Amino acid sequence: MRGTTDFIDQKREKPKEIDALERIATWKEYQKPFPEEKLKIQASRCMECGTPFCQMGELIGRQTSGCPLYNLIPEWNTLAAQGKWEEAYYRLLLTNNFPEFTSRACPAPCEGSCTAGLVSEPVTIKSIEKAIIDRAYKEGWVKPRIPLKRNGLKVAVVGSGPAGMAAADDLNQAGYDVTVFEKEDRFGGLLMYGIPNMKIEKQYVQRRIDLLQAEGIEFIANTEIGKDITLEELQETYDAVLLCIGAEKQREIDIPGRGLKGIYPAMEYLKTSTKHLLDNGGNGEPRITAKGKKVIVIGGGDTGADCVATAIRQGCKSVVQFGKHGELPKERPEHEPWPVNPSLFTLDYAYEETFKAFGEDPRKYYIQTTEFLGNEDDEVTGLLTVPFTDEPVAEKQLWKADLVLIAIGFEGVDPTKAAGAELQNGRIQTRPGSFQTNREGVFAAGDAKRGASLIVWAMQEGKKAAKEIELYLAQKTAAAQLPSV
The missing domain is CATH 1.10.1060.10 (Alpha-helical ferredoxin)
Structure with missing residues (x-):
């Protein structure tokens, strides 16, 4: 009881x-x-x-x-x-x-x-x-749910991440013919290539894709909007278009030495690692590897932690993670009272692994990188840092490194992949209180509209956008059926 x-x-x-x-x-x-x-x-x-x-x-x-x-x-x-x-x-x-x-x-x-x-x-x-x-x-309770009837209307969803898949699922169940376009060779967006396999095994992502296909959704890979197909072409074929292209433009560090070899954005590193794993089953080494290298991860968030865990599995010689903030409290602070979700210190999976592998927590706090150092072959060999401090002059510290990964967040939508949608502060602009963009019949949702956020916000956006598309197409269909005066 x-x-x-x-x-x-x-x-x-x-x-x-x-x-x-x-x-x-x-x-x-x-x-x-x-x-x-x-x-x-x-x-x-x-x-x-x-x-x-x-x-x-x-x-x-x-x-x-x-x-x-x-x-x-x-x-x-x-x-x-x-x-x-x-x-x-x-x-x-x-x-x-x-x-x-x-x-x-x-x-x-x-x-x-x-x-x-x-x-x-x-x-x-x-x-x-x-x-x-x-x-x-x-x-066996999860089975394909085949819609009983179709309404003859077609919707294109650009991007197969959480927002795009959630919208496609809801629209398909409502009777629309849905096609999902993905620029990568596999579907799932960040679920496939942005999150390491040890956090979500890709068989589970593919299993859901297979289920959605069995339910009637068409998935088309290796197709980038603005490059392989234009937004105008999609609008000619589909009754509505939903852009769920993510916020993939990563923040950069503009300091001396950034152009040296061996310095990469975190997502490029994670994607390369996962793609190699899926293509080769772990045999050989990916294009970017931490094997035998001294690794420094700049950025104290979850993406940085994923880089730490990936580097350990690749056999790095050492790994350090820089954060610009201090260590989080172990108990709920007064400025984050319930029901606020508090930011607390945790021993994330990656940090527990680093403790076991190297005997220490990889996290270093209040650190700002000021310069990358290299050799005569333009390969990174280390970097200089100063502590975040109010002191006018801070002593610089030298850190040796063969591989540096930048994980300091995202600026928003890559302008070269916005397909003509209006951007502001890195996000696709939509009409007030709406998911519809400045173009009639073109909608946006997920990180592309909201900015980089959690999977649950992306899915919420996809679901709400699907509802608005249903209403838009219902009104458009009804207007088209009115007798002409």
Whole structure:
């Protein structure tokens, strides 16, 4: 029986992980499955709040708090606690197109806004969500949902990342003929090439793509808008076009020595690594490799952590990660009161692996790079840094490096790939309160419209854009059927 005070009486537990030294020898996901009885206990910790802040999905300050997909978290927690896994899956499916992605790639702001965290520790929402969807696939509950009828209208979705796929899924289920265009050779956007395999194995991304294709969505790879096909050509063929092209233009460091060999944007490095893994099964070395090198990652975020973990698996000699901010607090700070999702110190998977492999945390704080140093062959050999300080003169420190990865975020949409859409501050501009751009019948969603953000925001944008496209096409069809006066 579920107790009313389980959120206090039962302690929060997370799934066990494969030992760090063992897992860095592979590219497999590092979390072990949660035993069913433990899952039920963890789900029973949910308080079934009358006002569930975990599912509110709001920005408080600059922090995402709660789930932007408005997942019915208390409802499927209750069903999981009762062992009603199939019912929990269908409840989860009401709001979330791809739980196998969010339960792996989302940082779970829902947990930071969990009411149980006020008096105890938050519910392990992300782990329960992953258990529900993984079981649904295992039991065969996830099946192609073929729309009963088509309405004859065609929509083109440009970009197959979370926003594009969510929009395509909803539009397809509503009866539209949907075609998804992707510039890469594989589908999934950042889910495929931007997130390392150990965080989300690509078989799970491909499994969903296969399912969407079975449901009637057409996917076309190696097709870049503005290069292989124009926006005008798409508009001639399709009744509406949705741009979900991401915010792929990475921030750069404009300091002496940036042009040296061996300095790369983080996403170029991660993409090269994953593509090589998928193409060659781990045999040989990718074009950009950390093997035997001293690696420095500039940027203290999740992308930087992924670079650290990737470098370790490639056999780096050492790895250091620079951050311009200080170490995060271990407990909720006063300036981030509940239900704000707090920024807290955690031993991320990459840092635990570095501890085991090299005996220390790779993170260095309050560091600013001032110059890259190279040899006579124009190869990077190191860099100079100063601490972020109020002192007018700071002593420079020398760091040796053979490979430098820049992971300081994204500026927005690459202007060369905007396909004529109007940009402002790196984002595709849309009409006020709308997803429609300055061009009639052309819409935008996800990071391209919002700026680089979480997978759950991208999916929310894709779903809302799909609704607006439905309304737009319904009104357009109705107007076309009116008798002429």
